[in-house]
Amino acid sequence: MTKRVVHVSCIKHKYLDKTEVDLCGLDFIVNQGERIVILGSNGSGKTTLLSHITGLLEPTSGSIEVLNRNPAKNPDLVSQKLGVLFQHVEEQLLGPTVYDDIAFGPRNHGWSKQVIKNKVYEIADVLGIRHLLNKLCHYLSGGEKRKVALAGALVMEPEILVLDEPFVELDPISKKEILQTLNKYNQDKKTAIIVATHQVELVYKLADYVYILNQGEVIDKKTPKEILTNKAIFEKNNLELPHMVQLLYNLKQAGLDIPITFDVDYLSKEIIDQLKLSKKEIT
Numbered sequence: 001m002t003k004r005v006v007h008v009s010c011i012k013h014k015y016l017d018k019t020e021v022d023l024c025g026l027d028f029i030v031n032q033g034e035r036i037v038i039l040g041s042n043g044s045g046k047t048t049l050l051s052h053i054t055g056l057l058e059p060t061s062g063s064i065e066v067l068n069r070n071p072a073k074n075p076d077l078v079s080q081k082l083g084v085l086f087q088h089v090e091e092q093l094l095g096p097t098v099y100d101d102i103a104f105g106p107r108n109h110g111w112s113k114q115v116i117k118n119k120v121y122e123i124a125d126v127l128g129i130r131h132l133l134n135k136l137c138h139y140l141s142g143g144e145k146r147k148v149a150l151a152g153a154l155v156m157e158p159e160i161l162v163l164d165e166p167f168v169e170l171d172p173i174s175k176k177e178i179l180q181t182l183n184k185y186n187q188d189k190k191t192a193i194i195v196a197t198h199q200v201e202l203v204y205k206l207a208d209y210v211y212i213l214n215q216g217e218v219i220d221k222k223t224p225k226e227i228l229t230n231k232a233i234f235e236k237n238n239l240e241l242p243h244m245v246q247l248l249y250n251l252k253q254a255g256l257d258i259p260i261t262f263d264v265d266y267l268s269k270e271i272i273d274q275l276k277l278s279k280k281e282i283t
């Protein structure tokens with residue numbers, strides 16, 4: 001039977017300035033090894049939802065279970081089983097040096113010096129940041145900080161990874177490498193991945209299911225294909241339609257019957273075939 005690792009049901013939160021966020025609508029459910037992308041425009045409640053899952057916030061009502069326990073009441077569970085990457089990444093870099101920062105979790109859990117060293121080097125190699133290990137975190141670039149924070153999130157081999165806008169500030173090569181790393185972790189270790197973003201193109205590359213948030217409400221759960229083939233979802237939820245999908249819709253409107261896909265090679269072949277065919281028909 002599939003193990004449910006996260007279950008959030010109609011939680012409400014009141015911030016100190018009295019802003020109320022009601023994350024009701026559909027229950028938010030994540031099973032072991034699932035890759036979930038949470039899409040929503042600015043202020044739709046993505047970070048608020050993730051902050052409850054990671055136990056940083058406690059709801060005023062509703063229920064939240066992470067690995068069958070309340071995360072706000074079980075900080076040990078969170079630190080051992082959850083790997084977290086915050087949106088404002090500076091807030092989570094704790095060590096003076098990159099090495100110290102990645103080693104923070106393992107040291108706290110009493111791992112031996114040698115095991116920590118091996119693991120820090122291993123994860124630094126995976127993320128291509130070994131050359132940064134002796135550097136002070138303060139002087140890292142934005143993208144480097146994000147990679148270091150991700151290394152800190154992965155080093156404990158968590159059951160659940162919670163990532164808030166992980167690809168902001170990353171160059172295309174870093175983005176591709178980190179996507180590959182996340183998908184590999186997911187495959188090899190059955191790590192559940194929860195990513196909040198408004199970068200819709202990630203859906204195709206990093207989602208088994210997509211939850212859509214709109215003004216705090218969890219309004220929909222869909223597969224990537226269902227999202228990408230339904231233009232109305234983008235308009236209704238103030239999400240940017242990726243250029244490639246817009247192009248496909250335009251071609252469809254002009255009479256070319258092309259499947260909606262993000263596979264550039266497949267798409268190019270389809271377009272070329274159809275253009276060749278129509279050229280033949282004319283001549």
Ligand SMILES: Nc1ncnc2c1ncn2[C@@H]1O[C@H](COP(=O)(O)OP(=O)(O)OP(=O)(O)O)[C@@H](O)[C@H]1O
Binds near residue numbers: 017021040043087
């Ligand atoms: N610490 C806070 N104090 C007061 N209000 C807050 C706080 N954090 C978030 N909010 C409010 O809660 C609502 C949801 O914000 P949240 O940050 O969860 O949205 P988001 O979907 O992550 O947005 P973005 O994509 O811009 O990061 C917004 O109206 C926001 O102003």
